[in-house]
Amino acid sequence: MSLREAFRVAIKALVGNRLRSALTTLGVLIGVLSVVLLVAIGQGAREEITGAIEGLGSNLLFVLPGDGDFGSAPTRSQFTIEDVEAIDRDLPGASNRVAGSVVGGEPLQADGQRIATTINGVTASYLGVVTRDVARGQPFGESDVATSRRVALLGASVAEELFPGTDPIGRTVTIGSIRFRVVGVMERVGGAAFGPDRDREVYIPVTAAQRLFATGRIDAIFVRATSTETVGEDRATVERVLEQRLVSDEFSVLSQDDIIGVVGDILQILTLVLAAIAGISLLVGGVGVSNIMLVSVSERTREIGLRKALGARTRDITRQFLLEAMVLTALGGTIGLLGGIGLAQVVAEFLPIPARVTTWSVLLALGVSIGVGLVFGVLPARRAGRLDPVAALRHD
Amino acid sequence: MSATAPVPTLLEAIDVTRTYTLGRDVQVPALRGVTFRVDHGDSVAIIGSSGSGKSTLLNLLGALDRPTTGEVLYDGRDVQDRSDAELAQLRNQRIGFVFQSFHLLPRLTAVDNVVLPLVYRPGSARDRRERAIAALESVGLGDRLDHRPTELSGGQQQRVAMARALVTEPALILADEPTGNLDTTTGDEIMSLLEQLHQERGTALVVITHEAEIAERADRRIELRDGVIVGGDLDMVEAGST
Numbered sequence: 001m002s003l004r005e006a007f008r009v010a011i012k013a014l015v016g017n018r019l020r021s022a023l024t025t026l027g028v029l030i031g032v033l034s035v036v037l038l039v040a041i042g043q044g045a046r047e048e049i050t051g052a053i054e055g056l057g058s059n060l061l062f063v064l065p066g067d068g069d070f071g072s073a074p075t076r077s078q079f080t081i082e083d084v085e086a087i088d089r090d091l092p093g094a095s096n097r098v099a100g101s102v103v104g105g106e107p108l109q110a111d112g113q114r115i116a117t118t119i120n121g122v123t124a125s126y127l128g129v130v131t132r133d134v135a136r137g138q139p140f141g142e143s144d145v146a147t148s149r150r151v152a153l154l155g156a157s158v159a160e161e162l163f164p165g166t167d168p169i170g171r172t173v174t175i176g177s178i179r180f181r182v183v184g185v186m187e188r189v190g191g192a193a194f195g196p197d198r199d200r201e202v203y204i205p206v207t208a209a210q211r212l213f214a215t216g217r218i219d220a221i222f223v224r225a226t227s228t229e230t231v232g233e234d235r236a237t238v239e240r241v242l243e244q245r246l247v248s249d250e251f252s253v254l255s256q257d258d259i260i261g262v263v264g265d266i267l268q269i270l271t272l273v274l275a276a277i278a279g280i281s282l283l284v285g286g287v288g289v290s291n292i293m294l295v296s297v298s299e300r301t302r303e304i305g306l307r308k309a310l311g312a313r314t315r316d317i318t319r320q321f322l323l324e325a326m327v328l329t330a331l332g333g334t335i336g337l338l339g340g341i342g343l344a345q346v347v348a349e350f351l352p353i354p355a356r357v358t359t360w361s362v363l364l365a366l367g368v369s370i371g372v373g374l375v376f377g378v379l380p381a382r383r384a385g386r387l388d389p390v391a392a393l394r395h396d
Numbered sequence: 397m398s399a400t401a402p403v404p405t406l407l408e409a410i411d412v413t414r415t416y417t418l419g420r421d422v423q424v425p426a427l428r429g430v431t432f433r434v435d436h437g438d439s440v441a442i443i444g445s446s447g448s449g450k451s452t453l454l455n456l457l458g459a460l461d462r463p464t465t466g467e468v469l470y471d472g473r474d475v476q477d478r479s480d481a482e483l484a485q486l487r488n489q490r491i492g493f494v495f496q497s498f499h500l501l502p503r504l505t506a507v508d509n510v511v512l513p514l515v516y517r518p519g520s521a522r523d524r525r526e527r528a529i530a531a532l533e534s535v536g537l538g539d540r541l542d543h544r545p546t547e548l549s550g551g552q553q554q555r556v557a558m559a560r561a562l563v564t565e566p567a568l569i570l571a572d573e574p575t576g577n578l579d580t581t582t583g584d585e586i587m588s589l590l591e592q593l594h595q596e597r598g599t600a601l602v603v604i605t606h607e608a609e610i611a612e613r614a615d616r617r618i619e620l621r622d623g624v625i626v627g628g629d630l631d632m633v634e635a636g637s638t
Contacts, residue, residue, distance in 0.1 A: 005515045016503050306499045309460060310513040310560075311488020313481045389460045393499065 001316045003323075010324040013296070021328060024292045028332030028372060029339065031282025032365040036340025038278045039361035041347065042271030044354030049267060050260045057131060059228050061235055062254045063221035063242070077217045078246050081206060084123060084221055087241050091234060093226055099126035100218040102209050108202060109174040110162045117158055118201045119175060121209020121218075129224045132198075137169045137184030140205055148207040152180040156188035157199035173202075176212055180204060231255055275361070279368070285332065286372035293325050293380035297387075304384055305392025318385030325377025326370055333369025337362060405472070406567055406600055407457065408433040412466035413623075414452050426452040428623040429466070436567060437598045439591075441611035443628070444620035450604050451572070453620065457602060458491055458570050459483045488516050492561025492599075494590070496573035498553045500545040500560075506532060507541045510560045517564075531559035535589060551582035555589070562593055568600040569593065575610060587613060 001009075014021040065077040084100040091097055102121040107114050120126075124142045127134070140151050152173055159168045159182075168182045189198040210216060223238055225231040235253050242251055297304070304317055341362075344355035414427040427449045434440055434457075444450040455461040456468050459475055460483075468475045470486055478486065493499075500509045510528035532541060535555040545553050554574065561569050571590060575583030587603075587610060594601040603614060611617050618628040 001515050002518075005521075009515075012503065302499065303501055306501070307512070307516075308484065309458065309487060309493050309499075311484050311516040311564075313484040313516075315481075316484075316516060390455045393460075393495070 001312065001320070003319075006316070006320050006323050007327075009320055010327050013300075013324055014327060017296075020292060024289055024328055025332040025335070027285030027288035028282065028329045028369050029285070029336040031278065031285040031372075032333045032336030032369050033340040033343065034278035034281050035275055035365045035368075036337055036357060036361055037343050037347070037355070038274035039271055040340070040344040040355040040357045041353055042267065042274045043358050043361070044344075044348065044356040046264060046267035046271060047356055048354045050264055053256055053260050053263065057224070058256050059225040059231050060130065060256055061223040061225065061231065061238065062259065063223065063238055064252055064254065065219075066250055066252060077219050078250070079218045079221055080216060081123070081218060083242060083245055084218070086245060087221065087223065087238055088125075090237050090241050091223070092237075096125040096128055097224045097226070097234075099123045099129040099222045100206055101126060101220050101222070102206055102213060102215065102218045103220075104209065104213045106175050106212065108158065108162070110171065113162055115158065115161055116200075117155070119209060119212070120201050120203050121206040121212070122203050123206050126203070126206075126222070129222045131224075132189075133187040134184040135187045136167075137182070139184055140203075145205040145207055148211055149205060150178060150180045150208055151183045151205065153184045153186055153203040154182055155186050155197075155199045155201045157197065158202055159185045175202070175204070178208075178212060180208075275364075282365075282368060282372060286329070286376040289325055289328055289373060290376035290379060292328075293321060293377055294383070296324070297321060297380050297384040300384075301387060301392045301395040304387050305389045305395065308387070308389035309393060314385040316385075317387070318381045321381035321384045322374070322377045325381065326373035329369045329373030329376075330366075333366050336369070337365055340365070404436055406434050406436045406438070406470070408467070408469040408472075409453075409456070410467040410469070412453075412456060412463045412468060414449075414456060414461070415464045426623055427456070427463070430620075430623075430625055431466075432618055432625065434568065434600055434602060436600055437594075438600045438602075439594055439615040440600075440602045441614035441617045442602065442604045442620060443606065443608070443611040443617055445606055447622075448620040449623040450606075450620050452623075454570065454572050454604050458493060459486050484516070488513055488564065490567045492564060492566035492569045494554070494557050494561050494569060494571040494574045496576040498545070498550075498557045498577070500553055500556055502545050505542045505544055506537060506548070506556045506559075509545070509556055510563050512560060513564050527563055528559070531563040532556070534562070534593075535559045549582075550578050551585060554578060554582075554586050558586070558589060558593070562597070562599070565597075566599060568602060571601070571603045573605055574603065575605075575607070583610075 063079070065079065079100065081100055084098050088095050088098040100123050104119045105116070106119050108117045124140060124145045127139055134153060135156070139153060140149065144151055154162070154168060162168065162173065163171060168185060171182050172179050173182060186203070206218060223234055225234045235255070238253050307317060341357050344357050347353055348355040410431050412427055412430045413425065416424045416426055418424055430453065442450050442453060456463055459470065462475055470490065475483060501512070507525060507528045510531050511524045514524040514527065529538070529541060532538060535558050537552060537555050537559065540548060540552060545556070548556065569590065574590065575586055578586060590601060590603070591613065593599055601614070603610060605611055616629040619626050
């Protein structure tokens with residue numbers, strides 16, 4: 001029997017049992033749909049986060065406590081504002097390329113409202129180094145930091161929630177039990193489904209924050225290189241200065257690429273885990289195909305016997321049933337794929353989760369679904385092909 | 397065919413036995429040494445009651461099964477020497493089956509049922525369909541081409557099955573109780589049609605039956621009882637002399 005003829009017979013048999021074919025297809029459909037959708041979400045999250053890191057600029061260096069290995073115990077920071085100043089002195093070219101920050105989670109109060117924010121105590125150079133802009137009002141300057149002045153810059157969301165419809169500049173907010181005067185509102189950053197929401201941050205002078213948190217340390221140092229080419233030079237300078245100044249050398253200097261590498265690896269693993277979980281449902285769908293094909297073979301035993309009596313060879317019968325299984329799974333795979341792509345768009349539209357359908361997940365889902373048909377169709381198809389025509393004809 | 401022309405042998409069974417093994421070690425001999433032959437253009441009735449071994453013999457003659465011992469020669473070549481695929485080809489090209497219960501596929505129309513054996517040989521779909529229509533016309537069903545089996549009477553269904561048997565232009569039509577599921581009148585029509593095909597086309601006809609009246613209509617009779625031939629016209633001399 002020609003392949004075309006076998007294909008025709010397979011389609012006819014499947015159409016003849018519409019409901020059953022549809023339900024069997026549904027198993028594979030759901031499997032493929034979840035693979036495509038979950039991989040799209042994982043991939044979207046990865047692109048979003050690496051994009052956010054890239055948004056910081058490729059010539060930014062992060063100096064963090066600890067040896068920087070993923071999974072090692074957190075180290076208490078030894079950095080001080082003096083370290084920031086020392087680095088600033090030794091870096092070539094214009095100053096204000098180094099910033100320091102200390103971070104805390106004190107609640108913020110104003111007008112009887114109380115909201116959770118991230119308090120960022122930063123040096124005056126900070127906004128320039130991480131390239132953030134003030135939308136209204138003025139950033140604080142060196143003198144404000146030197147005098148630990150109690151002034152605050154509010155993130156866009158914080159300003160909206162605490163002072164809806166009014167100008168927050170000049171108003172007072174309470175952090176812990178200390179009152180700060182609002183001097184400016186930050187430009188909205190937007191779109192943070194993962195990681196810290198930068199619009200919910202509040203910036204105050206690092207010295208005021210140290211007093212608030214009762215610490216003499218700072219948590220992180222940021223260095224902006226004048227160009228991508230000089231990142232390496234600057235990294236060497238930072239390392240030399242800190243090695244001289246710190247008792248132990250527990251710090252690491254990370255470039256944007258280093259961070260993207262680490263974070264990207266983690267998210268890639270996350271994506272693969274999601275794909276594997278979805279793959280299990282595809283497997284279950286495959287078992288369903290196998291099951292229903294066995295039922296079909298048993299129901300059509302007389303037909304198989306007749307076809308054999310009329311001249312069908314073992315391999316004609318096997319091919320016919322294998323094709324049926326593959327048509328079922330390929331159909332489920334195609335619809336599941338389209339559904340997965342559609343659902344990914346819906347998710348991206350209505351939820352703060354980005355979704356990105358990748359070519360590899362599409363090809364994988366289609367390949368796997370046809371493969372599932374092949375693997376799970378082989379057993380029933382071989383059973384059909386091996387039926388003894390005499391017994392099969394007499395079957396009822 | 398003239399009496400002097402050599403009549404080549406189509407099929408020969410030589411001391412054929414067939415033993416079924418039931419369970420672990422229960423041996424049931426269904427055929428215990430059967431020898432006879434069928435020539436081209438022959439007309440033979442195999443008669444016997446149920447349990448006589450005639451179904452077993454039908455399976456062996458139809459190349460659906462292999463004997464336990466002995467030889468079944470088709471065109472001079474033993475089925476034991478042929479692979480399963482070769483036996484499938486032999487059934488497809490040399491044998492047309494007509495079953496008691498018709499064995500039509502309920503989902504398919506009359507034409508598609510008749511086309512069935514042709515899909516296992518090369519040829520275009522259009523050519524297959526044309527041959528199937530011609531076969532249906534020759535059994536008087538030219539106006540029932542697109543009917544499904546459930547829309548046809550028993551006699552009509554058996555005619556479709558006959559069209560399916562003859563569409564491949566076989567050397568032998570093997571009919572297993574072809575009238576068993578039909579009333580006497582319809583059964584008579586079916587037998588007449590089988591005989592007509594046999595005479596017009598020179599196709600050998602082997603009818604397996606338990607009814608003496610049906611067996612009487614064949615040129616030769618072979619009677620089976622308990623797996624052995626107990627009577628009938630084994631000799632070719634009597635062929636055509638009824």
